[in-house]
Amino acid sequence: MTTGSAAPSPGASSPRSQSAVLTRAERLDRLPFTRKHGRMLGASGIGWALDAMDVGLISFVIAALSVHWQITKADASWIASAGFAGMAIGATLGGLLADRIGRRNVFSLTLLVYGLATGASALAGGVAVLIALRFVVGLGLGAELPVASTLMSEFAPARIRGRVIVWLEAFWALGWILAAVIGTFVAAEGENGWRWALAIGMVPAAYSLVVRLGMPESVRFLETKGRHREAEQIVRGFEESAGIDAPARTDAAETPDATLSPAGPTSAPSDRSIAATDPATGTAASATAVEPRDSIWSPGLRARTAGLWTVWFCINLSYYGAFIWIPTLLVDRGFDLTKSFTFTLIITLAQIPGYAVAAWLIEVIGRRWTLTLFLAGSAVAAGAYGMADSEPMIIAAGCALSFFNLGAWGALYAIGPELYPTAVRGTGTGAAAGFGRIASLIAPFLVPVLVASGTQVLAFAVFAGAFGIAAAAAFTLPEQQGRALEE
Template structure:
């Protein structure tokens, strides 16, 4: 008799699998829209409130401080109360925070509301990745997760459209209207609550076996397969925070945790160090606000083929080769972007960086939840993402500081980002392990093995 997890892995891809990707992707898209809106409103906000570049950096960093806390808390809560529950809670929280940003009356209130928004954003992404990974058949898991991550590009495109059509037209109020639009995801919460099922793997280890089998039956029916008798998993005791944290650094998981934490720190640092400030850096090169937003919109479109090429390769080449290739492509593109002398060349290498960097992000979100067992998947993924958000706090503030007080030129700053991409590529190459096509239960040690 098969286990529930084995039965899930042997099912073919069905419309139900893609519906899960779509529903989780809606939340993912709105996450990206919120992050992208910050990049597009910084110029308008700085002029409206007469803020310095370091102060604008604090606006971005406050959100990442919230993301640090949100990823850590939501990952643990998702292991305790469910992936679906925390996905919806985070969606509502960051929608509320974004709406409050539109009503901010001074700089400190905006910082507070960006922090609140960040808590919801930080919790949403690792929980959504864990949710989709636990529905995905092993042989298709990479493709499903990279396509989930591709919704990030659609969110940035929405942010760019808002930046182009709203912010320049309303010089003093455009940033407030942009944040109000960013609060619209709250309207989708009721629909998602009805349509999005809980992870059957989570339900199984939580002792909710009847519910787990009911979700399995839904997917069997979609695949036109007869219901199979499955064994269920005895529910393990709920570990404490300290027990979960120690498990991450156990002999069996130490190498994975070190590799993932370094990877997350580096990719978050480079991504947000570049893209949070890209519209502002283009304005400093003499472009108008509208023209800079247009160029960023064009580079954002390059994210889409980056994601889909990675989705094609991740289940063919494997996680490690695909991720290392895209990180090295990001390193080269960052250096060339920093040394671009004309607008067309700048757009060309900006598109290349978007292509490779976001393709790499797709693999990161595939790879991370695969490396931890179900009992630790939410917490382990959230902890890695949370550590990465420390870099997200630093990078938006460090970039303007290097360009002003630090005396760095733009090419020197982009050379720094190139070096970061190269280091984390080496990290994955040396410490990573391949997971392509392997059932989740075969990738990681069991709770009993971790307890030894």
């Protein structure tokens, strides 16, 4: 991740001529990756990692409670599913709110909600209270992820947008690794270790203030609300970070229907004539005409919405079905808590190279092929894990599953926001995530039934099948590599 030290001049950095009109979105797309982008990625990524830490911690808490409280598999399923029920609602509502009150506002609010609720969970005196609090935690968690990816997508330069979103998603691995460390060295220590583990989960509440004060609002969102002066100030800040001079005339910043060019303000081009930039040649490439849309199920969007929802549902079913239960399934096999958590930590470490490879491939072979290949690899790895019957095989297959599955998540978060125009981008990504969370709600109940019916072989065979369906659906999505986001 590098910053642009020797930034090109405005004329050289854009494929358009010196006198051509540039919208604010195009001015952002022409920039190199600057320190300002890096700070924004870091701020979003820390929130993302804290989210992952909270989701990961519950798998260790459930395993600890099965030992210290002797909770049943049904109780464990309710604890896990309550959080996912909240995530399903939170993702949908968060996306809708992000299109109405702003991406940054919703992002900071969700951090506050789930941070406080996680801290309160540490004081739970019974299963019922823990279930209720996990639902509230889920509301915040579910809303944060699609909103954060949407906000970052709207600032990342078009030629590396997919890679930047995979970098953002890679923070998930850091959070899950942190959860594994806390689970291994805190949750496993004594009867109240799980309480201290959840108490650490209050960190996001404090971090929400940092996000609220330090992150810019989406320029595209501000423009849809007529807040052009704010939008212009933010764009100029990014241009200054890149060492690129702003256009000489600035009065367009206060004109709702005007855009800026080096020559001064002029009327904005129609949404129907927006051109994409070919990342290889730097020349304008034709893009699909963008018609005004009010719904993600309108004729021009319904096919991509259906495909995206299918991927989200299947990947959630398999990911949460596997990773929430892996520590407990290892305990059921006869491993003690410490060894079970240690195995899980090793498996989790394989997420990092998975993200790294996905980040490289996504700008080489495109979003659709990267997502499809990683989902297919996840299917093979899930089948192998189900048949693993020795410690080396468990670790090897688990690492492969972690590698491919989390690489697929990175590509999925990259492709989602690119499928929708600005007016429904938050709604589209949030609704897909919300639908997917229905599967994560089902998964904790499904695993005990499948394991009881045919051991873990059957459970992971089902996960492998779901990954296969997701791979097929991913291949139906349009390729958006190098294209400007639709307005």
